[in-house]
Amino acid sequence: MGLATALLSAGCARPSEDRAxxxxxxxxxxxxxxxxxxxxxxxxxxxxxxxxxxxxxxxxxxxxxxxxxxxxxxxxxxxxxxxxxxxxxxxxxxxxxxxxxxxxxxxxxxxxxxxxxxxxxxxxxxxxxPPDWDSRTPFRFAALADVQEALSKVGDIYTRLNEDPSLRFIFFAGDLTEYGTREQLEEFQQRLEASSRIPLYATLGNHETFTDDARIYQQLVGRASQHFTFQGVHFSLVDSGSSTVDPLVEEQLDGWLEEARDAVHVVAMHIPPLDPVGVRGGG
Structure with missing residues (x-):
């Protein structure tokens, strides 16, 4: 391995560190x-x-x-x-x-x-x-991902979800838009408010990183990795948008897994950290 290759490899060792x-x-x-x-x-x-x-x-x-x-x-x-x-x-x-x-x-x-x-x-x-946030009653949520270039059609999905009054929120595993630009992310949020009666909680996907390493996503939407609880159930959204999970995020996830050891825990990320097929960049 030459010096240039070694430096390049070292520079790419933690591609999502800055986001974390x-x-x-x-x-x-x-x-x-x-x-x-x-x-x-x-x-x-x-x-x-x-x-x-x-x-x-x-x-x-x-x-x-x-x-x-x-x-x-x-x-x-x-x-x-x-x-x-x-x-x-x-x-x-x-x-x-x-x-x-x-x-x-x-x-x-x-x-x-x-x-x-x-x-x-x-x-x-x-x-x-909401008043029932800390109850232990059963509830339902929707799972969604990969809107990407179908942004103009996503309202059809929200309309279908609105037909189910038992759904409390949408749990989204990345790729809200095609390129993660400010205009696309703002359009995503506008269409969500215009068509959905429930909120959407998301992590980013690799498509959000296409514009300025997802800085605009973090400004408009929020963290790439986060954890919350609702009615006794734990939810974790993990940033794997660069086909890897940064050590800082791994440490967070370890804490969330320990916190939810004796509870139901739903974890979502966009790209699996270990890809058995090997078709993604980090597989």
């Missing part, structure tokens, strides 16, 4: 004397400014830690997109005292908005969840 590192910053933002951190990175911060905080949710339950500086405004519009129908907001300060919350009319089953009275110089916890 960037994942740790998803759900964090700071502006207008307000610091926001979504626990577990389970939402992307779409807007923070002019008295508005908007998130794109990637889980049925979100907890957001909000720290308001002394100069922060008190009245904020808090919007969560891609959330569960029937989700409610509970806002408390560090002592557990409830903050004033005003629900606003729903624009769509998966879009919720509230007016929240924050306290300058204090920290608040905002929790968004």
């Amino acid at each position: 590192v960037r994942d740790t910053r998803v759900g964090q933002a700071e502006a207008e004397a307000l610091k926001v951190e979504v626990e577990g990175g389970l939402a992307s911060v779409r807007t923070l400014g002019s008295g508005a905080l908007e998130l794109w949710s990637q889980a049925p339950v979100l907890t957001v830690r909000v720290t308001a500086g002394a100069q922060a405004r008190a009245d904020w519009l808090f919007t969560v997109r891609n959330t569960m129908p029937g989700a409610a907001l509970v806002a408390v300060d560090e002592s557990g005292e409830a903050l004033a919350v005003e629900p606003l009319p729903d624009a769509h089953p998966t879009v919720k908005a509230w007016r929240v009275a924050l306290r300058p110089g204090a920290t608040a916890r905002l929790t968004v969840a």
Whole structure:
């Protein structure tokens, strides 16, 4: 092996390392004397400014830690997109005292908005969840992947899913779009809101990495790897979009597997880490 080949091999040894590192910053933002951190990175911060905080949710339950500086405004519009129908907001300060919350009319089953009275110089916890999130009753979800070039037709699938009122959310294993551009990802989200009555929680696929190593995906959608629970069931979405699983993600997955050792655990990724056929790049 020549020097150039050795250097190339070393440079490609962890092709998804940068994405794994960037994942740790998803759900964090700071502006207008307000610091926001979504626990577990389970939402992307779409807007923070002019008295508005908007998130794109990637889980049925979100907890957001909000720290308001002394100069922060008190009245904020808090919007969560891609959330569960029937989700409610509970806002408390560090002592557990409830903050004033005003629900606003729903624009769509998966879009919720509230007016929240924050306290300058204090920290608040905002929790968004459906009322039955911690029950142990059976539920159903849909599994989907590989929309890619069929983006203009995906509404047909949502229409079929809408016919089943027992479905709570869609669990998506990557390739939302063909090239992962901003325009395509925004179109995916617009079509989802226009046609689906339930949210969609996703990991990326190799097609999302075609544009800037999925940076736009992480900005608009959220983490490539994440974990959440709903009604006692654990769900893990794992980034294998580069035909491998980065050691940082493997470490996370080990923790999630241990956490769910005695529970039902659903794990999804786009490309299997070990491909017995050998037709994918990392097989």
